[in-house]
Amino acid sequence: MNIHEYQAKELLAKFGVPVPAGFAAMSVEEAVEASKKLPGPLYVVKAQIHAGGRGKGKFKELGPDAKGGVRLAKTEDEVRAAATDMLGNTLVTVQTGDAGKQVNRLYVTDGVDIAKEFYLAALVDRATGRVAFVVSTEGGMDIETVAHDTPEKIHTFDVDPATGFQPHHGRAVANALGLTGDLAKQAQSVAAKLYDTFLGTDASQIEINPLAVTDNNRLMVLDAKVGFDSNAMFRHKDLAELRDETEEDPMELEASKYDLAYIKLDGDIGCMVNGAGLAMATMDIIKLNGMFPANFLDVGGGASKEKVTAAFKIILGDPNVKGILVNIFGGIMRCDIIAEGIVAAAKEVNLQVPLVVRLEGTNVEQGKAILSNSGLAIVPANDLGDAAQKIVAEVKKAA
């Protein structure tokens, strides 16, 4: 689960990390009011979307010469103009894809005089299974380019969970940033608090870019991107409330309501599978047969009729889907129950595209009998290879 920059900064501030003052705004008037509460003389009006690269982004509606989603303003009128330009318009950045994202919220914050921009992130290193710090002197707007062209400028080290964050970790961050004296002390403190925030919120990623040195030698977080482990949100009710569903893919959102693990992809063949490993294998074998999966979908171990119906509706909500492959192993769940769910769901959604079903496991014969007696044009398959060949053939035949 991801949150907006302003929410991330409020959270970091609670853990004692230095951030400039600022206020969220949902309208032009609120943006102007927010700027009046700030000391000035420089304000920054920032589009709040769940994507980075806003500074260099472009608004679809404003043409190529207009400024991006992070704007400096010196007067009330400039704040008003920036807010008017952004709200309701679509910002396209390197991270949004061509469709862009509509800006519905703004953040109006203190403008800071920047002497230097650093990069500092904490994330879960999958290789070591530990929280890792990623540090670079080359902060600002192009960290992807730095990682690509000069990877030696990015330093990474992890924290042993048995000892937790130690002073030497803080010194390593300060050293990697080339800081000495008071700024080094500030960097150590920011790193320690970042680690506290990470553990305290079950974060999966906290990326600060830039971590700025101001011209009066203060370290400040000017941009923060925070993501949490969704599986831990049950123990952070306050954080779960920060979720902004308008930022999420509508079909993935619908799937999450039924506890279905669904990820939309670009292909033509919808897949409904139980178990993430089997779902991955099913996607692979569709590709092996020359077509592409339209989605990843794991209905989980206890796939009920309601879940199967919801899954069908979500798969068919994607207009690209030209056929569906159901691949279910009935272990905990019996194949006859699943078959009843598939038949009921196919009838309820008035299925118009080819459907190939491969069932295996407990009560598989009863399951297959239910499918073949259903009166529906369901194509049975015997194994995974057979199923993939059949759905590709059926889709080509229907085209």
Ligand code: ADP
């Ligand atoms: P994004 O990463 O989405 O482009 P940032 O918040 O990092 O957005 O802003 C882009 C750039 O704008 C920063 O690298 C920084 O140079 C400048 N900037 C952002 N916030 C402030 C601020 N409060 N004061 C001064 N400059 C800022």
Ligand code: MG
């Ligand atoms: Mg940034």
